[in-house]
Amino acid sequence: MIRFVTKRLSAMVIILVVLTAVVFLLQQASGINPVHAYLGANASQAAVAHETKVLGYDRPIFRQFLTYIGHAVQGNLGRSLRTRDAVATNIASYLPATAELALAGLGLALILGAALGLGSVGRWRGSGVLRIILLSGASVPGFLLALLGILLLNGKLHWLPATGDTGYNNAPTGPTGMMVVDTLLHGNLAMFWDAIVHLILPAICVSLGPAVSIGRVLRTSLESSMGSDFVRTARAKGLKEKTVLVRHALRNSLSAALSMTGLQVGLMFAGIVVIETIFAWPGIGLYVEQSIPSADFPAIAGVTLVLGVAYVVINAVVDVLQAVVDPRVAIA
Amino acid sequence: MTTLDVAGVVKPRRRLADSFPGYRKLVGLPNADKVGVGVLLLLVLVALLAPVIAPYPPIKLAGLPFRPPLQGGHLMGTDEVGYDIFSRVLYGMRTTLVGVVVVVSSGVIIGGLVGLVAGAVGGWVDTLLMRTTDLFLALPGPLLAIAFVAALGPSYDHILLAVAVVWWPFYARIMRGEIRSWRVRPHLDAARLAGTGPVRRAVRHLLPGAMPAILVTASLDVGNLIVTLAGLSFLGLGEPAPAPELGAMSARGLQYLLQEWWVPVMPGIAIFLLALFANLAGDAVGKIAGDHR
Numbered sequence: 238m239i240r241f242v243t244k245r246l247s248a249m250v251i252i253l254v255v256l257t258a259v260v261f262l263l264q265q266a267s268g269i270n271p272v273h274a275y276l277g278a279n280a281s282q283a284a285v286a287h288e289t290k291v292l293g294y295d296r297p298i299f300r301q302f303l304t305y306i307g308h309a310v311q312g313n314l315g316r317s318l319r320t321r322d323a324v325a326t327n328i329a330s331y332l333p334a335t336a337e338l339a340l341a342g343l344g345l346a347l348i349l350g351a352a353l354g355l356g357s358v359g360r361w362r363g364s365g366v367l368r369i370i371l372l373s374g375a376s377v378p379g380f381l382l383a384l385l386g387i388l389l390l391n392g393k394l395h396w397l398p399a400t401g402d403t404g405y406n407n408a409p410t411g412p413t414g415m416m417v418v419d420t421l422l423h424g425n426l427a428m429f430w431d432a433i434v435h436l437i438l439p440a441i442c443v444s445l446g447p448a449v450s451i452g453r454v455l456r457t458s459l460e461s462s463m464g465s466d467f468v469r470t471a472r473a474k475g476l477k478e479k480t481v482l483v484r485h486a487l488r489n490s491l492s493a494a495l496s497m498t499g500l501q502v503g504l505m506f507a508g509i510v511v512i513e514t515i516f517a518w519p520g521i522g523l524y525v526e527q528s529i530p531s532a533d534f535p536a537i538a539g540v541t542l543v544l545g546v547a548y549v550v551i552n553a554v555v556d557v558l559q560a561v562v563d564p565r566v567a568i569a
Numbered sequence: 570m571t572t573l574d575v576a577g578v579v580k581p582r583r584r585l586a587d588s589f590p591g592y593r594k595l596v597g598l599p600n601a602d603k604v605g606v607g608v609l610l611l612l613v614l615v616a617l618l619a620p621v622i623a624p625y626p627p628i629k630l631a632g633l634p635f636r637p638p639l640q641g642g643h644l645m646g647t648d649e650v651g652y653d654i655f656s657r658v659l660y661g662m663r664t665t666l667v668g669v670v671v672v673v674s675s676g677v678i679i680g681g682l683v684g685l686v687a688g689a690v691g692g693w694v695d696t697l698l699m700r701t702t703d704l705f706l707a708l709p710g711p712l713l714a715i716a717f718v719a720a721l722g723p724s725y726d727h728i729l730l731a732v733a734v735v736w737w738p739f740y741a742r743i744m745r746g747e748i749r750s751w752r753v754r755p756h757l758d759a760a761r762l763a764g765t766g767p768v769r770r771a772v773r774h775l776l777p778g779a780m781p782a783i784l785v786t787a788s789l790d791v792g793n794l795i796v797t798l799a800g801l802s803f804l805g806l807g808e809p810a811p812a813p814e815l816g817a818m819s820a821r822g823l824q825y826l827l828q829e830w831w832v833p834v835m836p837g838i839a840i841f842l843l844a845l846f847a848n849l850a851g852d853a854v855g856k857i858a859g860d861h862r
Contacts, residue, residue, distance in 0.1 A: 238845075248707075251704070252704060252707045254707065255704055255708070256708055258709065259713060260716065262735070263716055263717060263720040264720065266720050266721065267720035267721070290835070321717040328701050357617035365699070372845070372848060373841075374846055375792065375793070375844075375848055376792050376796065376841055376844035376847075377796075377841050377844070377845075378796045378799050378800060378803075378816075378819070378837060378840050378841065378844070379796075379800065379836065380799075380800070380803050380816075380819060380837060381819070381837030381841055383834055384823070384826060384830075384834055384837055386832070387826060387827075387833070388826065388830055391827075391828075392826075392827045399827075423615050440641055484720065503709035503710065503711060503712065504711055506709060506711070506712055507709075507711030507712055507714075507800065508714065508800070510804060511716065511800050511803055511804060513666070514803075514804070514820075515823060525715065525804075526804055526805070528719075528720055529723065529804060529805050529806065530805060532719070532722070534719055534720055537715070537716055537719040537720075538716060538720075541713065541715070541716040544709065544712055545708065545709050545713070548712070549707060549708070549709075552707065
């Protein structure tokens with residue numbers, strides 16, 4: 238077990254280095270001179286040359302890469318061309334809202350995924366509908382879902398707000414930066430409810446894609462579990478079909494769904510960028526979307542690095558968790 | 570159904586349909602799958618014939634702005650400029666399909682080649698290639714694609730390049746697994762004993778066995794890819810306005826959503842339908858190929 242964990246974690250470190258290398262190379266390929274970015278457009282040539290030397294951008298590319306990794310580890314991600322702030326500062330101010338949306342989306346995805354997987358496996362009335370949801374859910378682009386959701390729930394029914402994470406101008410901004418948590422910590426229930434209402438639609442849109450993937454994997458592995466010997470035994474001893482499904486088959490099918498969840502986080506991050514754009518959600522995705530037209534690559538690189546690291550770490554943790562749940566994984 | 574020849578031996582009549590592999594299985598499919606395949610073919614045909622079918626060129630004033638669907642001869646209405654949305658959606662579908670073909674075939678070719686070499690050669694080559702593949706698989710592909718296009722500058726070609734770069738590892742993994750499982754079959758020993766060289770063994774004796782699995786993977790991948798490409802286009806990573814790209818059209822129409830809903834929604838629905846029927850047809854291909862997943 239310890240060997241497996243060490244092996245998985247060292248693989249994680251290698252992957253992180255490669256991720257940083259890819260982002261670094263993209264930064265080189267983007268043709269943006271970081272010194273120009275740092276000094277601004279009006280800097281004299283002498284100043285640029287001097288600063289290039291001071292900042293080490295005249296050194297061999299491998300040395301620059303080492304510096305880049307060093308800076309990244311210390312939380313220095315360069316300077317945004319658009320906002321003129323340190324990218325890390327920008328990200329720090331946008332990240333909590335994204336984390337809030339991602340956590341809500343992931344929670345919903347797990348619940349929905351489990352419901353879709355469990356519901357569509359048997360042959361009961363309504364399971365066909367769930368299968369159709371599984372199929373069309375895999376085909377609907379996140380932004381279409383968001384558009385239709387806004388049209389129906391905001392435009393027609395006026396149930397939910399369409400933009401932002403709060404309707405209050407004086408909403409709390411600390412301590413966590415997550416609106417739902419902050420309003421609760423301040424004990425303002427009206428604002429808390431408002432935050433929840435703002436969160437519902439974006440969270441559903443973010444969660445549907447991953448939920449469908451999780452549901453499909455769960456359904457496939459549930460179906461193979463339901464045909465296995467231990468399920469026959471459980472049925473033979475007279476257990477109800479529901480008990481067999483939930484207590485016996487589900488436990489043995491969770492492993493695949495769990496690793497699918499880890500993989501889906503990557504897709505979800507990409508989906509969040511789109512969803513945040515539509516809902517004007519004040520998160521990292523909105524920051525990326527605003528950085529694209531102004532070719533602010535340091536900003537995009539910073540976000541890619543932060544979300545990429547989160548993705549890689551989450552997947553390493555999922556693998557270790559899987560080994561804990563099912564020790565056979567560690568031996569293979 | 571049979572004819573008697575001179576010698577009196579009953580000989581099955583060879584029908585045209587039998588010369589198309591998979592035709593019989595296609596006929597035997599459940600109706601839902603037939604509908605899936607049929608509608609997808611229809612959509613592809615309509616998209617390919619966009620210049621013939623579309624009532625207007627994609628970038629040409631066709632009427633007043635913001636005409637609702639079905640009015641004034643505009644099936645899907647007109648957008649904020651006065652372009653005919655139906656015509657633009659047809660051209661957008663064509664762009665999408667071209668993109669899908671490019672990315673899937675590059676995935677099959679690059680990933681397939683890596684997987685074939687790794688599986689057929691084995692040893693340290695296998696280890697090296699598969700470790701590299703796993704490394705790529707461990708990176709968050711869609712995110713890197715965004716960064717990739719942002720670094721190179723927005724354009725549809727760059728979207729395709731970026732997605733192709735992150736797309737091949739799946740195919741490499743599947744190809745390698747298939748090749749490994751075919752390598753131990755007896756016909757490979759027979760080929761070796763017959764003096765067949767390693768390249769010919771790989772291409773003529775291993776590759777054909779692995780192709781069904783790859784094709785099934787590819788066909789199930791298409792729907793996914795349509796949605797992914799649309800998402801990147803939505804973020805403004807594709808061609809600048811007024812190019813008719815489905816994702817970008819939807820994004821640009823976003824601000825008119827509550828008053829002129831058809832401007833952003835119509836292109837989105839086109840993407841949904843393409844992806845839906847691609848997924849249905851993908852399932853059908855899986856059944857024809859005998860579920861090689």
